Amino acid sequence: MAATQKRRHAADAALTAVFSMISLAYVFPLAMVLMNSFKRKAYISRAPFALPSGSMFVGLDNYRNGIRLTDFWASMLWSLVITVLSVALILLCTSMCAWYISRVRNRVTHGIYLLCVFSMVVPFQMVMFTLSKVANVLGLNTPWTIPVIYLGFGAGLAVFLFTGYMKACPIAIEESATIDGCSPLRTFFSIVLPILQPTLISTGILQAMWIWNDYLLPYLVLDLKRFKTIPIAVQYLRGGYGSVDMGAMMGMLVLAIAPILLFYFLCQRYIVSGVMAGAVKG
């Protein structure tokens, strides 16, 4: 027994070592971008692994340039506005909708459910042209109104996740509340919503990841002359007629990634468990 114990210890130590190496390899690309963001742009392609020393070092020039070229802070603001508003709207509306269709069972609600499931698999390219048209006609082309589009296109997954969770929830508490004279609205907000909390968090995180990183939808729908999101700003750097300013690009990549990592490390537990929950339900 002691021998196997020992062997197991040795194996674990070896695994720790191997995984440390792999983890380093995983983090390496990020470190490299960070390093190159301080390098004069002409040297990024020539000496990608060199430390930004001597004449290669440009301090924060790349950041300054990139921010100026892309209007980065504004993009970040709009990304935040769009993500926060959309996720809030999606969570509120779809959880209500999901409760309704899982408690009121008839052909219509079943139809809605099936359509939601169907919409989950339809690729965006199918609706990209017509959706951007519709959005324009209805004035859904600002960060304040685009959440309606996200609610529409993201409803499928959210409704699916919520109904999945609600099917497993006991209906008894809700019924007793109704008998006590609670209106459905009151029942929903004081009883159902708290029960839904884990799914709210996991759905919220999945939707936030999607919306924050989404490129094509806002690119086609948003009024670009006033609003850009971070992915649009980054892709826009492939500009300057005939060039990609790699220095500014590196700086903007760092600025685009930093807040995500911060967010990740702050609420890692929720994100990981959110993904797990989402997957099990999926």
Add this chain to the structure above:
Amino acid sequence: MERDLAKYWPVFVLPTVTAFAIGFLVPFAMGLYLSFCDFTTLSNATFVGLGNYVRAFEDSGGFTHALWYTALFAGVSTVLINLFGLTVALLLVRGFRGTNLFRTVFFMPNLIGGIVLGWLWQVILNYGVLARYGVTLVTSEWYGFWGLMAVMLWQQAGYMMIIYISGLQSIPGDVSEAAAIDGASAWQALRYVKLPMLMPSITICTFLTLTNGFKLFDQNLALTGGMPSNRSQLLALNIYDTFYGRAGWEGAGQAKAVVFCLIVVTIALVQLRLTRTREVQQ
């Protein structure tokens, strides 16, 4: 309760359904109709029957190439991502030193958006790796293929790993113990006990990676942009280019989108069928 609630549909269901109609149903129906029309904007659409579908498959559009290239990419990436994710998950559930840290690190790239990821890897692969061998990501479609594969592996393996870990953790301890007492080797325990019980997770992960592979757009756009000669173009990018890159091809673009949609929906249906039969067996 059901009857009480039923009257409240304007509050519970209407917002989501309206947004769903705006963001999905209406654009979808219009898109379907437009695929049979000649149009440059919505107002000047004229019905032309199947002409667009014929045009969609014309050689110059590169659709057939994109089709098999995408299928190959989705297939290979599904296998690799799941193999890697599952292996890492199996090792990590052993619980050696640093497991939590490694899990955190492996999941991290998932939160970074496709455009940002694509640019990040373009710099690393082009300048850092391939330049040494005198080639680039666009030397042929295969460099782009494996480059994209590296990006997707880096990004998605962590996500699948999380799902597999949660699947492994839900296997009751006594089952593994029983296997060990029966004298099953590690391999046998994996093959005959763990894998069968992991089937739900495997199904989900295969489904996710397969559809992700098919729908991939942002990474493709930022990494190679379809170069050289549009041969590293995946379906989604091919459709986008047909739509917005060439005047007069909007109809063909919409037709391609419909075909694309059919493919993805078929995959989803097959997947669903497989899951159902397996659930019955269990």
Add this chain to the structure above:
Amino acid sequence: MKKLLAVLSIALLVVGAVTIFSMAEDTAIPQPSASDAPAQTASPSVAGAGSVYYLNFKPEQSQQWQALAKTYTEQTGVPVTVVTAASGTYEDTLRSEMEKADAPTLFQVNGPVGLKTWRDYCLDLRDTALYRNLKSDDFALLEDGQVLGVAYVIETYGLIYNRTLLDRYMALDGAVIQSADQINNFETLKAVAEDIQARREELGVLGAFTSAGMDASSDWRFKTHLANLPVYYEYKADGITSTEAIKGTYLENYKQIWDLYINNATCEPAVIGAKTGEDAASEFALGEAVFYQNGTWAYADCIAEGLTDDDLGMLPIYIGVDGEEQQGLCTGSENFWCINKNAKPENIEATKAFLEWVITSDEGRDALANQMGFVTPFTTFDAGYTAHNALLDAASEDLAVGHTPVSWTFPTMPSEAWKNGVGAALLEYAQGTKEWSAVETAFVDGWASEYAAAKK
């Protein structure tokens, strides 16, 4: 849950901070946001008089346009928004922007071919100040007696060279030439370039030519501008100005010059797919290469990176055609302003007024000529408003010595898809993954099929 609340409040704080940050940024640099246009408050009488939305094609001048728009708004209260499309995406952006409710009121097409796509959107400019002040109809896009587009900038490109480096080369023993003027045909250019390439270490450069970056955002230097020469000579030989079926008579010359570029450059031909125009510009500015194919618009970038006027000269691009000693630089325009006739009437009027102001007011003329460095085709740009810099002067000297300028034929190239096809084939030829015949196919067959496709 508490943790989540904490995170949410942090997020809110960040939003707040970023808002303040971006506002602060706003005051420093003109931003393309309508929110900072003081229109509504400044003069309510004109606020209802429409607004201008210019989708600009030229990123090099993006900042200057923003500043000019701001000045106009301050003076008149009419909001002017300028958005610049990222390189190589003007057509995409224009197409998706035109679909939007608030479409551009002012946009541009690249010539007759671009006009075909956008004809239905182009207002007849005959009665505008813009057209009245145009020097000649050569600079307008005319169709059925309508003036659908007006050129706003005349540009010149060629082989920009680093005078200092070339002088250093000519001081070497056994240099092929003794003065830059001696390069007046392909043979000499080739001899010089190959000699520089062979003695690059002695000279302290990495190559004769800058890397021929074929990244998708940069390949226009070769798939369009360099391709202009074989097309120009074919038109000239056949006595035509456009055709639906190109023969490719001068494709051998195209190959010669392309071979010269890629084999005597700062990098191996196989890696040009990852090189960008930016790379070429920095190589040239850092003195790593002697020759750099580009045009007058590249001046600001050269100076910004540390070169001076004395370092810069420009030669015609010789491709080995008989009698090319008299050939000049390539001069023309592919930038024609069009006004969107589907815009609201008040916005159309506002756009006309804005353009009139741009070409007649002191601020507008100063911005175009002196800040953006545009040589314009308008009569209003008199003595004080002629653009000057080393490259523009090289262009006018070239005319003065009696060389025949090469006109820009690329407005007659069939489509973007044609250019992309040629560009992709050039790249694959350079990488060694395809034969030269691929370029010939893309050039000749592609031309015919793209013209046919456009007719459908």
